[in-house]
Amino acid sequence: MSSRLLSFVGRTGRRRLMSTAIKLTTVEVNDKTGIATLTMCRPPVNGQNLELLLDIKSSINEIKNNNSRGLIITSASPKVFSAGLDILEMYKPDQQRLRAVWTELQNVWCDLYGISVPTAAAINGHAPAGGCLLATACEYRVMVPNCIIGLNETQLGIIAPKWLVSGYLNILPKRVAERALTQGRLFTTDEALQEGLIDEIANSKEEAVDKCVAFIGTFAKVNPVARALTKQQFRADNLRQFHKEREQDVDDFLSLVNRPEVQKGIGIYLEGLKKKANKQ
Numbered sequence: 001m002s003s004r005l006l007s008f009v010g011r012t013g014r015r016r017l018m019s020t021a022i023k024l025t026t027v028e029v030n031d032k033t034g035i036a037t038l039t040m041c042r043p044p045v046n047g048q049n050l051e052l053l054l055d056i057k058s059s060i061n062e063i064k065n066n067n068s069r070g071l072i073i074t075s076a077s078p079k080v081f082s083a084g085l086d087i088l089e090m091y092k093p094d095q096q097r098l099r100a101v102w103t104e105l106q107n108v109w110c111d112l113y114g115i116s117v118p119t120a121a122a123i124n125g126h127a128p129a130g131g132c133l134l135a136t137a138c139e140y141r142v143m144v145p146n147c148i149i150g151l152n153e154t155q156l157g158i159i160a161p162k163w164l165v166s167g168y169l170n171i172l173p174k175r176v177a178e179r180a181l182t183q184g185r186l187f188t189t190d191e192a193l194q195e196g197l198i199d200e201i202a203n204s205k206e207e208a209v210d211k212c213v214a215f216i217g218t219f220a221k222v223n224p225v226a227r228a229l230t231k232q233q234f235r236a237d238n239l240r241q242f243h244k245e246r247e248q249d250v251d252d253f254l255s256l257v258n259r260p261e262v263q264k265g266i267g268i269y270l271e272g273l274k275k276k277a278n279k280q
């Protein structure tokens with residue numbers, strides 16, 4: 001939950017500031033299907049800052065505890081599923097907050113990757129880097145046309161840690177994953193379908209959600225405990241390895257981000273994003 005200062009003019013004519021709690025995710029459970037939809041709502045691009053990550057984590061936990069039959073993750077933004085980590089969190093960072101951001105990204109990944117109910121991503125827009133991470137943590141992906149998805153870290157001069165790559169490796173053949181990662185390739189929707197990074201294309205967000213519901217429906221007659229244990233068997237090695245390395249991974253992330261040349265690179269990258277946005 002993030003708090004925002006609202007400004008309003010009170011009865012005395014003085015401007016007052018009021019702090020309100022704003023949730024950056026919503027969870028809606030469909031009464032008929034029992035499936036929960038987790039929607040990220042941090043305009044304009046669902047940049048994963050600390051507050052969004054905390055809200056995603058708490059929404060996943062809410063879904064874990066409310067007996068939902070499945071989880072669909074999607075975005076309230078019309079063009080972007082998630083642009084990945086909020087780069088502003090990494091630029092001239094406050095060290096404690098930066099540590100918390102990376103820890104919460106880890107938490108979100110392992111909670112989503114490890115949840116026992118069926119999961120699907122309705123990718124209703126672009127999904128680079130941390131956006132792709134969320135989608136690949138799920139069991140099924142449906143994406144709208146003319147968007148991009150992938151782990152582009154090497155294009156930014158950085159490497160994605162093993163746990164971040166493991167979702168990719170669950171889905172793509174090793175050869176394709178290695179080439180895509182070393183190139184920092186962003187796949188178009190059509191390319192992603194061709195390579196198997198996504199499972200289906202849908203013409204709208206609504207259709208994408210419907211297709212995710214249909215996927216989750218395929219488990220209706222499967223014993224949920226047997227299903228969950230089978231999923232766990234497939235994912236346990238990656239999670240075990242992640243838990244062994246997670247503290248070291250935070251230290252590595254911090255020391256990488258704090259390097260002067262990386263800070264310089266992030267500054268240039270941010271400038272480029274802003275220039276591109278201003279041209280549009």
Ligand SMILES: CCCCCCCCCC/C=C\CC(=O)SCCNC(=O)CCNC(=O)[C@H](O)C(C)(C)COP(=O)(O)OP(=O)(O)OC[C@H]1O[C@@H](n2cnc3c(N)ncnc32)[C@H](O)[C@@H]1OP(=O)(O)O
Pocket residue numbers: 044045047079080082083084085086087088090126127128129130131152153156158159160161164253256257262265266269273274275276277278280
């Ligand atoms: C960068 C170096 C990091 C070094 C750290 C080491 C980390 C190691 C492990 C890495 C793990 C995870 C990495 C990440 O997730 S890093 C984030 C990578 N994300 C991207 O590169 C995506 C960048 N964004 C885009 O390509 C496009 O925005 C888009 C998603 C394709 C959408 O395009 P659009 O045309 O619809 O929107 P656009 O006009 O570009 O953007 C609108 C405004 O949003 C701002 N913005 C976009 N992305 C981010 C972001 N990730 N963080 C913060 N802000 C972002 C953009 O600047 C515009 O802002 P404004 O309107 O000008 O104020």
